[in-house]
Amino acid sequence: DYRIKFKDIIYIEKNIGKKYVLIKTRTVNVKNEYKVLYNIGALMDKLDNRFCWLGRGTIVNKDYIKSVDYKNNTVKLESGEVLTATEENTGKLSVWMKVKGMIGSE
Numbered sequence: 001d002y003r004i005k006f007k008d009i010i011y012i013e014k015n016i017g018k019k020y021v022l023i024k025t026r027t028v029n030v031k032n033e034y035k036v037l038y039n040i041g042a043l044m045d046k047l048d049n050r051f052c053w054l055g056r057g058t059i060v061n062k063d064y065i066k067s068v069d070y071k072n073n074t075v076k077l078e079s080g081e082v083l084t085a086t087e088e089n090t091g092k093l094s095v096w097m098k099v100k101g102m103i104g105s106e
Contacts, residue, residue, distance in 0.1 A: 002034065006048060010064045010077060014040045014057035052093065054085035068093045 008025045015022055021043065023034040036043075040057060050061050054075060060083065067076045070090040075083045085093070 002031075004034065006050060006061075007063070009047075009051075009061050010079065010081075011054075011061060011083065012040060012043060012059040013083075016057070052089065052096075054083055054089050058083055058085070062093070062096065065093065065097070068097055070094045 004023065004025060010024045010026060013022045013024070020035045020037050021040050023036055025032050025034070040059065044051065044053065044059055047059065050063055051059050052062060054060050060075060060077070064077050064079070065075055066078045068074075068085075068090055069076070070087075070093075073085050073087055073090045075085050075090065075093060077083065
C-alpha cells in the first residue's frame with residue numbers, strides 16, 4: 001500500500017480495456033506510476049480543485065500544466081508529456097490559465 005499526496009499526482013488515466021487506472025506522479029516518490037483498481041470517476045470525487053477532467057478517461061493536476069493548445073485540443077505538461085483533451089476542456093483550461101496569469105496558453 002502507498003499513500004500518494006495530491007500535490008505529487010501529475011495525472012490519472014483510465015486504460016481502455018483494463019480494469020485499473022494509472023496514476024502518474026512526480027519522481028520524488030518511490031515509484032512514479034501506480035496501477036490502481038478504482039473507478040476514475042470515484043477518484044475525481046475525492047480530489048480537490050487542483051484537478052480537472054481532460055476527457056472521459058483523463059484527470060490532470062493543473063499545477064503541472066505548461067501550456068494548452070486549444071486549436072489541437074492538447075495539454076502539454078511540465079514533464080514534456082502531451083495529453084489529449086476535449087475541445088470544451090481545453091477551452092476551460094485556456095481561460096483558467098489566462099485568469100491565473102500563466103503564460104503558455106496557445
